[in-house]
Amino acid sequence: MMKIIFDGRVLGNIQNKNMTRTGIFFSAYNLFLEMSRNKDIEVLLYSDVKAFYAIKKYSQYDxxxxxxxxxxxxxxxxxxxxxxFWLRMRFLPKNIIEIFFAKLFTLVLLILKRMFCIFDKSNLSKNEQYVFFSPMEKIPSFFHNNDKVIKFTLLHDVIPILGQKHYTLKKNDWFCELFDSINPNDYYFANSVYTRKDFIKYCSSIDANKITVTYLGANENFYPNKDxxxxxxxxxxxxxxxxxxxxxxxxxxEPRKNLLFAVENFIRFVQTYQINDVVFVLSGAHWKEFIKTLQDKIQDLGEYGNKIIRAGYVDDKDLANLYSHSLCSVYLSTYEGFGLPALEAMSCGTPLIASNATSIPEVVGDGGVLISPSDDLALQDAFKKIYFDSAFAKELSLKGIxxxxxxxxKKCATQMIEKMKAVLEQKNLDSKCL
Structure with a gap:
């Protein structure tokens, strides 16, 4: 039976309701669940000290x-x-003094972590071969330096490289560490054809033949919910x-999600057709640096500002119902590695207006209205068709589903497991021939 070590460090964010719970987090969470359900493999969880207690505590509820x-x-x-570390993550410093003590507390924890690691023990057998799978981060050196471990990493996008206007990259950022660790010996999964091409283009150290495209999925909780x-x-x-x-x-x-463009054209639409029974609901965690820009834009709308509802972070259990009852969903990002919200909207039968840029057309297909993320008239026309033509909206809903x-x-996890098995079998065959 193949043994997979699943890198669960990102799962330490499982109880957070902030920017740490993005599409990357949900990819890791759902892949872990699907791999754990597979009876043909054994899944071991690697959770570092920072994530261990958070996952342990969450296990009481799941x-x-x-x-x-x-x-x-x-x-x-x-x-x-x-x-x-769990306490530190729950405490959000609000001023300079609190930030200082939070950093000091973190430093003390890191020192203690180094001191106490000598008492920790590994549950791995020295005589067995393992597959290590990272859904996000650089593979830890403990595993990367072990020749008995075959390494796989899921690649999501190169947004930090392309969007340096909005991203301040530091050498110890998870993406920089991952990017610098990429090598021709390890194996990789890409969440779209577009992502695969981008990593081949921007990362000279990767072996294109060792990148397998495995499309992501939508959680089973996303379905037409008409309650x-x-x-x-x-x-x-x-x-x-x-x-x-x-x-x-x-x-x-955040900037690349193109919300200012969407809001501006929604307001033009309601002004042009004198619509008074529709509001635009914006949900999701926000960037501190960008939220003021959005707030200023809403304020500039004057009397139309009350047509923009900032819902903030939405509980997972509410999403399917919110999607299912919406007039339509808008996803006009200028760059995505995959685009989970677009897939989730279609899963709920929500008429979708989406960007035709980067990987999004791979996901949407003919299940939504694809437009340029800079075409004002195309977006206003899409709003018009969905609002005034119920037959068109219904057809779009069915196509999306x-x-x-x-x-x-399940399909994504199965494809990954099959690839891992194939590589493991080939490695074993090669070792016998030596």
């Missing part, structure tokens, strides 16, 4: 995490340090007027 076998058996001392009573409660929860239809956007509130069925986390 049975999928209760029977996890960890790679390391952490000592009681290390577990206390992990608890300290009217629940929608009234959800509207109240997120301050959406009960007498208004709404257009829904789910994404991190059909397109979404082509993707699933």
């Amino acid at each position: 049975e999928n995490f209760r029977d996890i076998k960890n790679v390391f058996k952490y000592s009681k001392l290390t577990q206390w340090v992990s608890y300290g 009217e009573k629940k929608n009234r409660l959800i509207k109240e929860k997120y301050h959406i007027p009960q007498d208004q239809q709404y257009i829904f956007s789910l994404c991190s509130i 059909k397109q979404a069925k082509k993707f699933s986390w």
